[in-house]
Amino acid sequence: xxxxxxxxxxxxxxxxxxxxxxxxxxxxxxxxxxxxxxxxxxxxxxxxxxxxxxxxxxxxxxxxxxxxxxxxxxxxxxxxxxxxxxxxxxxxxxxxxxxxxxxxxxxxxxxxxxxxxxxxxxxxxxxxxxxxxxxxxxxxxxxxxxxxxxxxxxxxxxxxxxxxxxxxxxxxxxxxxxxxxxxxxxxxxxxxxxxxxxxxxxxxxxxxxxxxxxxxxxxxxxxxxxxxxxxxxxxxxxxxxxxxxxxxxxxxxxxxxxxxxxxxxxxxxxxxxxxxxxxxxxxxxxxxxxxxxxxxxxxxxxxxxxxxxxxxxxxxxxxxxxxxxxxxxxxxxxxxxxxxxxxxxxxxxxxxxxxxxxxxxxxxxxxxxxxxxxxxxxxxxxxxxxxxxxxxxxxxxxxxxxxxxxxxxxxxxxxxxxxxxxxxxxxxxxxxxxxxxxxxxxxxxxxxxxxxxxxxxx
Numbered sequence: 079x080x081x082x083x084x085x086x087x088x089x090x091x092x093x094x095x096x097x098x099x100x101x102x103x104x105x106x107x108x109x110x111x112x113x114x115x116x117x118x119x120x121x122x123x124x125x126x127x128x129x130x131x132x133x134x135x136x137x138x139x140x141x142x143x144x145x146x147x148x149x150x151x152x153x154x155x156x157x158x159x160x161x162x163x164x165x166x167x168x169x170x171x172x173x174x175x176x177x178x179x180x181x182x183x184x185x186x187x188x189x190x191x192x193x194x195x196x197x198x199x200x201x202x203x204x205x206x207x208x209x210x211x212x213x214x215x216x217x218x219x220x221x222x223x224x225x226x227x228x229x230x231x232x233x234x235x236x237x238x239x240x241x242x243x244x245x246x247x248x249x250x251x252x253x254x255x256x257x258x259x260x261x262x263x264x265x266x267x268x269x270x271x272x273x274x275x276x277x278x279x280x281x282x283x284x285x286x287x288x289x290x291x292x293x294x295x296x297x298x299x300x301x302x303x304x305x306x307x308x309x310x311x312x313x314x315x316x317x318x319x320x321x322x323x324x325x326x327x328x329x330x331x332x333x334x335x336x337x338x339x340x341x342x343x344x345x346x347x348x349x350x351x352x353x354x355x356x357x358x359x360x361x362x363x364x365x366x367x368x369x370x371x372x373x374x375x376x377x378x379x380x381x382x383x384x385x386x387x388x389x390x391x392x393x394x395x396x397x398x399x400x401x402x403x404x405x406x407x408x409x410x411x412x413x414x415x416x417x418x419x420x421x422x423x424x425x426x427x428x429x430x431x432x433x434x435x436x437x438x439x440x441x442x443x444x445x446x447x448x449x450x451x452x453x454x455x456x457x458x459x460x461x462x463x464x465x466x467x468x469x470x471x472x473x474x475x476x477x478x479x480x481x482x483x484x485x486x487x488x489x490x491x492x493x494x495x496x497x498x499x500x501x502x503x504x505x506x507x508x509x510x511x512x513x514x515x516x517x518x519x520x521x522x523x524x525x526x527x528x529x530x531x532x533x534x535x536x
Contacts (some may be wrong), residue, residue, distance in 0.1 A: 079527045082210050086520055093206050093519065094189070094512060096126070097183040101191040102166075105167035107142055107349050111393070116142050116228050119164040123226050126205050130138035130212045137237035142228030146247075148221065149208075155220035155498035156251040156531045158450075161479065162201030163230035163257075166193035167504045187512055194510035195501040200256035202225065203496060203515065207522035219530035223250060225418045233425040233439075234479055241486040251534065252262050252452045253483050254525070256518065258495030261342065261471055263511075266464045266521075268456055269493035271372065271472035272480060274443035276415055277379075280308065280401040280423070280435040288384075289394040299430040301398040308423055309400060312376055317361035317369075317402070319376050322418050327409040331372050339367045342469060354499070357519035374410060378402045401438075405474055412440035441478035446490045455528035463521025496522070522529075 080522060105119030106112040120136060120143040127147040128134040137144040142165065151157075169179035169192045177183040182191035188201070204224075211218050225248065227237045241248065261267040282301040289298070313319055331339075342369055346358060360369040368376070383398025385391040406412060420435050428435045446453065460468045473493075480491045496518035502508045 079522065079535070080211075080215055082214065082520065082523050085210055085214050086516065086523075087207075089210075090516060093516070094184075096206070097189065097194075097199055097202055097515065098191075100202065101193055102180055104113075104191070105165050105228065107507075108166050108168060111140075115392065116165060120226075121146050123164050123205075126409040127208075127224055130205075130208055130322050134206075137240065137322075139240065139472050141236040144228070144237060144240055145149060145224065145226040147224040149195040149218050151221045152219065153529070154534070155483040156532050156534055157223065157249065158526070158529055159223040159225055159248060159250040159253045159489075160201075160204045161253055161255050161483070162204070162224075162226050163228065164201070165228045166196070166198070166460070167231050171506060171508070179506075179508075184512065188257050188509040189512055189515075190507055190509045192508055194508050195497040197230070197257045199510040199515055200496050200518065202255065203256060203518035204522045206519045207526065210519070210523045211526060219527055222526065223248065224404055228296070230479070235481065238482055241482055245486060248352045248487055250487065250489055251532075252433050252489055254494060255477070255480070255488075256492055256494050256496055256522075257477065258473060258475075258493050258498065259497040259499050260393050260514070261469050261503070262496055263498060264466065265343070266460050266466060266468040266517075267471045267495065268453065268460070268468045269452070269473050269495060270470050271445040271446055272443055272477055272493070273371075273374070273472075273474050274410065274412060274441045274481070275476040275478075276406060276407075276412040276440040277401070277402055277403040277438040278416075278419070279399060279401045279438055280305070281397070281434040281436070282308075282427070283397050283434075284430060285394070285396050288396050291394045292440075296396055298394070299428050300394050301431060304397040304428060304431050305381070305383060305400060306477045309378060309402070311422075312402075312419075312424055317359070319374065321376075321415060321422055324374070324415060328374060328407055328415075329369060329409055335372065336368065338470060339371070341364065341369065342471075359463075361452065370474045372407060374407050375405045375474075376402065377405075393415075405476070406443050408443040408445045410443065412442060413461055416440070427519045437535055438476075441476055441481050442478070444481055444484060445472070446492070450490065451532045452490065452492060452529065455532055456525060459525035459528045460494065460521050462524040463519075464517050485491040493527075496521075 101117045105116045124134050124136050124145045132147040134147040179192040258269045284301040380401045384395035496514045
């Protein structure tokens with residue numbers, strides 16, 4: 079394994095300058111007004127990879143460009159695909175930023191800018207590790223394919239289509255994504271499981287218009303009252319979800335997992351202080367980490383209906399609605415749960431109310447085997463980069479593209495997060511720890527060596 083320490087130390091300032099240059103591009107994919115900047119972001123990434131000698135394509139889609147690049151094949155070595163995204167969330171609310179979101183600012187050991195941790199900084203570690211290999215060794219020990227998209231923050235529709243069209247081109251043995259977090263400061267982690275999601279909007283319609291609650295109350299069904307009844311029926315006081323068959327396919331946590339989660343340095347008091355609550359709540363019989371990472375949940379995300387203005391207005395609203403989501407664990411089928419939910423709500427909804435349940439989007443959860451050779455290789459690389467062995471965690475969030483890689487390409491994903499859970503992802507004052515940026519580059523450089531040593535099945 080080459081010794082990259084002196085090279086990486088020499089290039090620290092340049093690597094930070096390159097990150098800041100990318101962060102200055104307001105590549106906001108959810109707002110068409112920034113279409114030119116989104117394209118500029120794709121061209122910046124493509125130019126970085128082309129400069130390092132890779133074959134690069136800027137793939138045009140009906141949406142934003144996809145950057146695809148590949149290094150030369152290496153016989154008898156695995157093929158790795160790096161996935162990331164160059165698009166970012168809108169920076170609103172702007173008045174809550176200490177410094178402008180697209181003027182990257184270094185302070186307290188961090189760089190502050192929109193996209194710093196999600197995902198420009200983390201993605202760029204895998205480009206800079208490529209630079210380290212090419213400028214010190216002249217070649218890589220295995221083939222790397224880069225797939226960097228510009229629509230992750232708005233659904234990845236074009237990438238999903240491209241995965242179907244380009245299965246042969248994208249063939250690989252494992253995918254690497256850095257778009258998650260460490261367990262905590264100074265404690266790197268490998269995320270081996272993610273929850274899936276089933277997201278819904280429920281709309282209820284009663285009378286043709288808002289009615290006087292005194293004149294008509296008690297004579298007709300109130301959509302807002304019915305909404306609360308339907309939502310309340312979905313979860314009991316013990317945190318158990320009441321959709322019929324909801325837990326049928328939920329696999330119990332293994333003793334190994336429960337022991338592993340229990341051994342992590344997690345303090346409930348600190349967690350409560352961090353999020354500003356005085357008590358924790360959830361499904362009985364499970365710890366906080368188990369509920370967050372490995373148990374299914376249902377949460378209301380928004381409610382509307384009736385009068386919302388200042389003062390009082392005694393109306394019986396004509397319409398009411400809610401958005402809610404289920405976070406699913408591996409083996410739960412979003413389609414089966416949607417069908418069961420629809421039947422349940424239809425049975426509970428009284429006559430006189432028109433109900434519409436809209437399935438917004440869904441994706442299953444996944445778990446990667448802990449004993450895979452790729453997982454072992456990643457563990458060794460992170461030890462070299464961070465000076466400490468990673469812990470293995472699951473996450474409550476969803477990254478639907480991981481499931482797509484499994485279904486379309488038949489490969490597992492290594493989720494190697496260099497961020498921290500207080501990086502303000504999607505919020506004002508997003509940041510990325512510069513020390514972790516450099517540690518991530520070093521870990522990535524070692525990763526290519528460690529993965530190249532994985533024996534492929536014949």
